[in-house]
Amino acid sequence: MNGDTFAPPPPYYPTANTTLSHRRGDPHGRASINSLPLHLVHRILLLTLDRRATPSRFWSDPEEERVRRIWGLFRGLRGVNRVFWLVATSILRAMYLETFLSLIQRGFSSDPFPYDSSHLAEADQSDSTEDGRASTRSVYDGRARETAVFDRFIAIKVGEELRKVESELSEEGEGEREIFTRLQPAARIEDLLLTLPPNLIIPHPNPNVPPRPTLPLPQTHLSITLTPTWAQLYLHSSAVTTSKRGSKELVVEVRRTGTLEGTTKRIEEGLDDIQRRLVEWGGRVG
Structure with missing residues (x-):
């Protein structure tokens, strides 16, 4: 054709x-x-x-x-x-x-x-x-x-x-x-905090209430600082993803383990001890 x-x-x-x-x-x-x-x-x-x-x-x-x-x-x-x-x-x-x-x-x-x-x-x-x-x-x-x-x-x-x-x-x-x-390692632990029970960690805070030193803690306002031996959990007055984190205070300090998941488990145990009043706020868990 x-x-x-x-x-x-x-x-x-x-x-x-x-x-x-x-x-x-x-x-x-x-x-x-x-x-x-x-x-x-x-x-x-x-x-x-x-x-x-x-x-x-x-x-x-x-x-x-x-x-x-x-x-x-x-x-x-x-x-x-x-x-x-x-x-x-x-x-x-x-x-x-x-x-x-x-x-x-x-x-x-x-x-x-x-x-x-x-x-x-x-x-x-x-x-x-x-x-x-x-x-x-x-x-x-x-x-x-x-x-x-x-x-x-x-x-x-x-x-x-x-x-x-x-x-x-x-x-x-x-x-x-x-x-x-x-x-x-610190960022990985901060992400793993979201796997902890909701009575210890929540994903987002109430926008109308500033974070207070009480459980549960908003993951958005938490950060981890690592030393060769210890892992420190801090609560910030502002979300840590913003340019200004504001003031911060130590929540709990735990001894590191060989894995990041193990250290996160230690943090969970430390927060649970705080909730049961076995450890003071800002205390150390060996």
Whole structure:
């Protein structure tokens, strides 16, 4: 059959979903980058890391170009908008997760994603909410404590890789060592506090009542400080995920065990002793 005899394609009529998507991107109905589906944003950002898909004539060293593209994703593209930040961060997490897990101290556990902390589904629907509160919510809200440590590890690694390609004299800092000797174990225990009974730990405090030195304690206002021998549980006057933690006071100090789960169990026993008035508030449990 001659191709000239084919019927023309049917006309295109925008669907209701397409029109809604355009309105989400722009109040006047014009399409914008904010109206792109998440899978397209993910594909676009992945292509910026692919030298074959997006070739450049300005770089001759493949390793330097690879590192600078990752730096551009981390430092530049994440700042475009909320969706770009979330998608780019998810790509970076996938790239560095295996390295992060391989550096966990022997005998320690790790779960950088104990619950959904990316809000990607929320970002996809945020502009369709009545008040748009989800779209203005901080991208850091809802992150688990170890997820935040993992993101810090990514920032350190991306910076170190860039400095290495810029100068062979570049030396590694102490940031990575601090993460795996102090920050990761403490953050993991802080996440494990949510596994304790509700008479000891609750996920969120009553927003109308500031935290008081009494059980149960709000996990959002708790932090862990580790020494080689002891683990100290502190109660903060403000949520620890905010920039200002406010004042803090010691709740209980327990002797560390060989595992993070074991230390968390010791904290549970210490809080139970406080509840039964066997140990004073701020006391030590050996």
